[in-house]
Amino acid sequence: MSKLKFKIEELKSALARMEGVDVTIGSIIEDTWEESMGPTPMPSIDTLRAWDHILLNRYKPFYSPFCDMCCLCTYGKCDLTAGKRGACGIDMGAQQARMYLLSSCIGAATHGAHARHMVEHLIEKLGGDHKIDLGRFISVNAPNIMAVVGMRPERLSDLRKVLDYAEEQIVQCLSATHTGQEGSSIDFESKSMHVGMIDHVVMEAADIAQITGYGFPKGDPDAPLVEIGMGTLDRSKPVVICVGHNVVTGTEIVDYLMKKDMMDKLEVGGLCCTAHDLTRYEKTAKVVGHLSKQLYFIRSGVADVIVVDEQCVRLDTLKEATKVKTAVIATSDKICYGLPDRTNDPTGEIIKDLVNGAPGALILDSEKAGEVAVEVALRISEKRRKLKALPDKQEVMELARDCNVCGECKRTCPLDLSIPGAMEAAAKGDLSGLVDIYDLCLGCGVCEPVCRRDLPILNMVQRAAERKVKEEKHLLRSGRGPILDTEIRHVGPPIVLGTIPGVVAYVGCANYPKGRGALAEMAEEFLRRKYIVVASGCAAMDIAMHEDEDGKTLYEKYPGDFDAGCIANVGSCVANSHISGACIKIPSIFARRNIRANYEEIADYILNRIGACGVAWGVYSQKAEAIAVGCNRWGIPVIVGPHASKYRRLYLGRKDIEDDWHVYDVKARGERVFVGPAPEHLMYASETKEECIVMTARLCIRPNDTTKGRMIKLSHYLDLSEKYFGTLPDDWPVFVRTEADLPIAKKDVLLKELKEVGWKPGRIPDPTNLERFKLKWR
Template structure:
């Protein structure tokens, strides 16, 4: 594949006469490749599947419940779209809502595709372009999304670059379609959003295949190891490096540095969100602090000596919050720079010296080869001096904050989950910290809005943290490491039971952890749903925050769902595929059921498989 150009100034033959012909061939897909006949829509553009989308949405009409009835996207200023009014460009409210859906879908596909580009480029630089995309003996359909959408069969890291070229070209067209004065029909916006979602799974698949192949992550192993998760799993005595985000490439350098210098007994690498989930797929030393809901809580705890950020789901105030507790910050991607000086061209020794001795609180280092050395050396040097910052808030802190609370209830009204904060504060003022501790551990999703809203500057999260001092230390559970793809053999085994109804279906539990609250805690409904469905023989496939959060509950034998139910893709299986980019294995499994079990053609055959 690749771009080919042909120019002919003049050609005269018996049957053909050509003048001034310029021909550019964008992608060449070898239709004769013998692995499978080519279907009708390889590498679709934004309208290739439009007729199918429109049929689908005629049957399942989109319903809109707008949270905002204005548009402020263009130079006309703010347009009121309520009560059937049109904006200055002619756009109606339902068009605008659909446009925003599409916009969010483009964020998703661009985030995962950019992530994939980073992983592929870094892996090729480190290991070479001919690393095979070997997913193990049990996986022969190793890239179902890519085969289905692109019609190609990548075999090495280099082959993934062609897929990324296609995705990047399509994403530019999609972002353009969001511009004012472009699309004006809500169903067409929705069709474009579906297209972006389809491409998103291709981008995620590229990222996960590349990292599985390059970093030797589990290849569909249903018995992938169990690792610790929870704030209590972190050893607070050791120098601590907290990795934070979704992209393993920088964090992998820290692990490599620790391994090469035999430092695992001396330092603690902990992490938030998908970066650490992916690290545990490579090495089981790092500790999973938790999902997005644990981010602000753990950063404010001050336990991290150095925070290393990459991309996606990283709080915008990370550097400011880190400064408050004396943690140093290393940003490692061009996507999140926090206004920090770019030290990528300086030596590791110079950067370490400036961070320790010259008041450099944070740096941007995009040369990932230096990240491991800088992060580890800085953490080792400053850890002893930060002992006090790592302890939980003092009794005096608690009392001062409680004294300042006038029980006005502003905090409660700003809490997205409507938590009874003032009731907890009232009880705490009377010496009972139980309610505050319960809110912190089981109900608070760590957004920080309450602190922002308090007119008296009460540090509510600090009060709750102090109240939950003991529970934080005890928060320790076990999660199964992400196993990656579903094996072809598993697909063969479940095909018939799914068709016959013995397995009622495959349920994907995926997404971020800002769930609504419930009586038994914000994570509990996800856990209960997973348990209930597993008991009813569904196959439960999880990734990201959901994969971490179901681990917070144990049965009467002290087992988490990962210990109680099998990790294989079978009836009642609780399957952790991995990080967010491993979502592609869930759609991949559905695609493989159609391909392997129902024997439907895969290659460039999106409509038929999607219909199935």
């Protein structure tokens, strides 16, 4: 892309006469991609509004206000309950939609800033001409960017142009949340969808930059199995742990160790998504765990040095690390912790100060930060080993005797965990209640400040569960990156026909109650049924924390391909873009649709033909909101859960409104045809894993399913409903278009029931929701 400037010396037309006019055209896309430009390159905030309205007309926003006041400006705070409007005129629906947009803007801005840092860093390191090479099996190298921006990035510098566009769109969307701007809930939702779409663009830019710049696996189904868990760290060695999402400094730590030939002298690991990316760079790096492990891990005192980069890092890291004499190095201008900026100080001086007890340093030069982290860890580790970070078991019992069983901690705990009961038992020498809490706990730490006896509840829990902590060693398949073109060619037809019953993507922050295991159990249910399972971020880690009775995780039991009955871990948070990317690649590679700047056609294809469903289990962040609504705009439903009441806004279909479920049938000259509620919702909240499993199978049903595909999907839906709820779902008849859709094993019984309810056969259309395509595609 570049600006085009030219001067018109003289122009005469019927309408006007011009002389000496300077003309500037904003951007021209220059690349070697031969696909012709589609209708919506670099869409602005309103370009795809019509598509959003098609979706929102069917999937109506449902608001469950988390807060019914608004305090965004000094007119307020305003009470928006019972139909009241704020002083600016906003009503409750628009306010809820505005808050969702604000969250999505925060999410997209966070990924965008991450992408910008990554791209600029790699351009400085490797040069703007460095080729974006994802290997010989990936030619559709950036499906989100290609379909939205209209360009195929070939060099790192091309990503700068992508980010210029994306940043402008994020600013435009954010500006709409100001007081006295947008006032319609539906148009707020459309803007959320816009910024969600941009979120996938910037995530993709970040991930393809780091794949190409750092040599991460390029869609490798056999990416190595790496170690995960608090017990994987060899505590006899100095330990450096990176926390956050931006792996730049982590790679410098590894490079420094390699240069000094000391890789085996020090343990390098990570928490949260940085950990994923560290293992993509160096397979011997350890993954400590996901977000909810942060506080436990910091307090364990195992890390000699903690390097924080950005996103989802606990804000009390410095305070907690100081207590256990762990040095903290902040490496991003997003998280400075009030630390002195030592970026330009001599390396030796920073090392000396940290070794002598300075709590931390802000170092914005990643290479310097990498060297300092290693050298400090090497020098303080010996001394720190004598440090006692947690109470011993005897002390745990003594502390527990100080508990007055007031129950304040339980009342504050978001999971209502039985801490007082566990304390009572511990006081009598039985630590099992505390051990149970370790399994269930989110590690949020909010129970401690309310304890009037100042009991270090988490430290007590962790000591009680020390055997479990030490045994926490599992295997995770390192993030493979994008889906290969060859895989898409192989699975595209069965996905679109429905004979691969669905693609289920597990994403999210693993911030869910009742312990681990829910994600792995849900994933295995669909793996056994030959769905394609994909995972990313903390959800991919959480899946690896669960072993079967033979001690195996799903990554050891099932292949890492993008294929039926396989589980593909795509990587860190920004690798979520490869999940939407895989859906975009199917119409491009299998159906030969043009994807270039052709958003609506591709989203319409995905909505009607690709039985994909995202499951965001235990999500908590604004990034997750942006990712989810970005999927929704592509026509991919998302289930969030569990704590369903916190999700503020859902997109729910109404299967009782028959008119909502009609599409144009291209085969029948655009006639409107009823297709049933497929997919029924775009964003749905489940409270339990059982409900989530059954809903996942339902949301994989699509209008385009062939009779064989529908029969397979319906079989799973009915079987899962019987398995988990003990009965058939009451809505199954709406998914039956012809007798051939019925599962063979139950056909006679079901047919009899259909006749009783007056069922009439329907038609299997060539579906589109876009009126302009109703007679013919393109």
